[in-house]
Amino acid sequence: MIEIFSIIHRVQPQNQDGFITLDCGMPFEESPYTDPDSGLVFTSDSTLIQTGKSGRVDKAFDKLHIKPYLVMRYFPEGLRNCYTFNVTRDTTYLIGAMFFYGNYDGTNTYPNFDLYLGPNRWETIDLDKYKNGTWVGMIHIPRSSSLDMCLVKTGTSFPLISAIEIRPFGNNTYGPRPGSLSTLRYFFNDSSSNIRYPHDLHDRIWSPYDQEYEEWRVINTTLSISNPGIYETPKPVLATAATPLNDSLPLYIYWSTIPPTAAVYVYIHFAEIQVLQANETREFDIYFNGNSNYSAFSPPKLEQRTITFSAVQCPEGFCSLRLERTKKSTLPPLINAIEAFSIIEFPFAETNQSDVAVIKNIKDTYRLTKISWQGDPCVPPDVSWEHLKCTYKENSSPPRVTSLNLSSQGLTGSIVPSIQNLTQLQELDLSNNTLTGEVPIYLAKMKSLLVILEGNPDLCSISSCIEKEKKKFLVPIVASIASLLVIIVVPLLIFVLRKKKVSSDKTPTKSGPVEDGGDSYESEPSFLTKNRRFTYDEVTTMTNNFERVLGEGGFGVVYHGLLNGAEQIAVKVLSQSSAQGYKQFKAEGNGVDLS
Structure with a gap:
């Protein structure tokens, strides 16, 4: 870290292909401009970050610094605010950042905060120590196609940044080297x-x-x-x-x-x-x-x-x-x-890149603007994204997303197909939104997945979403897809389809779409929150000897049934490829685990 004063070398601009040169906090309409002292072309940072506010140094500091350092972006909201850059994987980059307080807020309170590159802390920025500004630089080789630079609040003062400079470095002067290099x-x-x-x-x-x-x-x-x-x-x-x-x-x-x-x-x-x-x-x-x-x-x-x-x-x-x-x-x-x-030393691995791509696709598709959804989703753990949970092994292993809770987040449209690429997902809560379309069959194929879809009345329970019959069934409120694979020897498994009563003068809440008829029933707690087992004979009775077919999914045929003679359910039967498990179940009289 070095203290920065004015840089005076008035020259003609040259080729700057591949340069990223940001004047942070500069209004978009003033971008770009060529700095006459360095010849560098500066652009606004407004297209690379959606948070923060623009500030300007006190005029008493104007003579100390050149134009790019007279404005800054400061962050009064959120714990972590991040820039995300598109880069070329496994390419050497020179990365620099400039910080200058300049009493922009009139309080003479010099900020102190942390600067992160991806999931790892790069530097603590102490502007009380560097009152005339400071610059930090690094030689870094990204291991993915995106690069996050994040400012993390550590006290009561607001993080800020004046300029960001990223340059591809073509030759092999400083490499290959282990880790990144502070310059x-x-x-x-x-x-x-x-x-x-x-x-x-x-x-x-x-x-x-x-x-x-x-x-x-x-x-x-x-x-x-x-x-x-x-x-x-x-x-x-x-x-x-x-x-x-x-x-x-x-x-x-x-x-x-x-x-x-x-x-x-x-x-x-x-x-x-x-x-x-x-x-x-x-x-x-x-x-x-x-x-x-x-x-x-x-x-x-x-x-x-x-x-x-x-x-x-x-x-x-x-x-x-x-x-x-x-x-x-x-x-x-x-x-x-x-x-x-x-x-x-950057000890923490970035979140699994496939998981990151899915989470960012979900963010973009549903236009989620939560301030915490910046930077790496899982690491560092103390500033990970809200509404998701991750699994962590050793620091060098990429974390995986295991839980995603988007309940009551105003989601519209269909369920995004990319969710199936979250291969370690154990819990998916999409309840109480206004999602439409079909419930994808791939959810049933995901290992150990618990799906909560309650409160999306326009979701369909069969793949076609076409009215094959006038009556409609309720989609799963809580479906333990884990059961489909955990008890592979059991031929029967579940999507519990419940009807919920809604009076004619009320809008339904916490209910799924109905597949069968216009009648509705009072909502009761789903029995799927508890483990229940049924004998083969009981399931045969529920389905009237597997009389009525509702549809067919990846594991087999889905049959209509009644629990206790009143509550409508759907029973999934393993396909012929799982005939051995089916015969074993029937012979032994084992029950079905509805969890």
């Missing part, structure tokens, strides 16, 4: 301005190293510097360098890692930018964390040379680099730039 890039200059796009075509941000407590000075050149190889370090970054104030002393560079236990990758960029005389030599030894790593190193003349250190832990999170001249050298050591990347 830190320094170059050595006596200015306060950053170097980025278009000098860096990938839009990496290079910040001047803070020399407040360092005994070094800056040297520079106007000569052209060659930067061959894969690093593509910007030439303005290589054109300046640091050397010690006292030529006889070593040059020290320090930085910290977060967390202190993080392993780091280090890239140190060198180039000789002074014209040496015949009797001059620059040669030095390189020590990283006190260990001698390279001896008698001489930077090549006006050409970049990079030295790397891989997966090194710094003692107590404090990294040190020492460049010490050799006895042969007539000139002190120098350094042009350094990149240090801390490995970010």
Whole structure:
């Protein structure tokens, strides 16, 4: 995390294919615009998030920041608010975000909140510590085709964000690496301005190293510097360098890692930018964390040379680099730039992508706008979506959706077919909506599924939804589809179809569509909430020896029956392919589990 001041490099815009550059909180009608200082084309974030409000910094801060950081989006509602981006799976991306409070609300209360990438916490944003704004960056490889960036409220202050920048990074400079990498890039200059796009075509941000407590000075050149190889370090970054104030002393560079236990990758960029005389030599030894790593190193003349250190832990999170001249050298050591990347451990796997696709399809189909339905549905568990439950194993295993309760949510239209792709679903509550059409047969084929459809009077209980007869039956109010598979040896299983009495001057509530006749009956508690077993002879009596066929589903024929001579039911009989179970049931006299 670095503090941000103004970035002054007025240049002509170049190709920005694949760039996502958002000015958060900017009105849609003002989008897009080209920032004259960076040449970057900014767009409004309004099409990528449906929550939050727009704010503007106090005018006293206008001179400190360029236009993209003068407005922000803040989030007074909800615990988690998320942006969702379409990305290319298994592609390296540079991801950055900018945060600047600027007393937009006039309270001088600097926010503190968490920033998440997908289901994992990326960083705690403490704007009281970074009153002039802060920027965080990461190298990340998405494992799916979508990427969520979420702001999570952790106290009483409201999260906010000023800008989001996502760049595909085509080359393999920093990979492959385990995990994601938190970025830190320094170059050595006596200015306060950053170097980025278009000098860096990938839009990496290079910040001047803070020399407040360092005994070094800056040297520079106007000569052209060659930067061959894969690093593509910007030439303005290589054109300046640091050397010690006292030529006889070593040059020290320090930085910290977060967390202190993080392993780091280090890239140190060198180039000789002074014209040496015949009797001059620059040669030095390189020590990283006190260990001698390279001896008698001489930077090549006006050409970049990079030295790397891989997966090194710094003692107590404090990294040190020492460049010490050799006895042969007539000139002190120098350094042009350094990149240090801390490995970010992201322990939580995203929710199973098939489940995510279904849940988002349900959200879109029924136009559900709940503020909690943002980001990953299941993780982290403390901010998972309302109305659903998930199963969690170890952190590295994708959670699965096991329960979906959409009762009384104003759902209209038919039951979405994608529900059948929630293969671990155990409970589905669609009661008390105004759903129409047929009850899909696939619900009966889903393992261990309990379906609640009470209160949808226009749903049909047979697949055709065409009036095969004038009388109609009630759809299942609570149907334990689990029974269909758990007691596979039992030939009879259930959709209980109940009629509910509604007086002629009242609108039916908590009732399903009626398949048989215009009469209605007083609603009674469904016996499906308890386990009941029936002998084969009892079921034969209920169905009048399986006389009347209602329809045929995936497991077999459905017959009409009467329970206790009054309550209408439907009895499903296993097909011929399950004849062995049927014969076993009949022979042993076992009952049917109606649960």
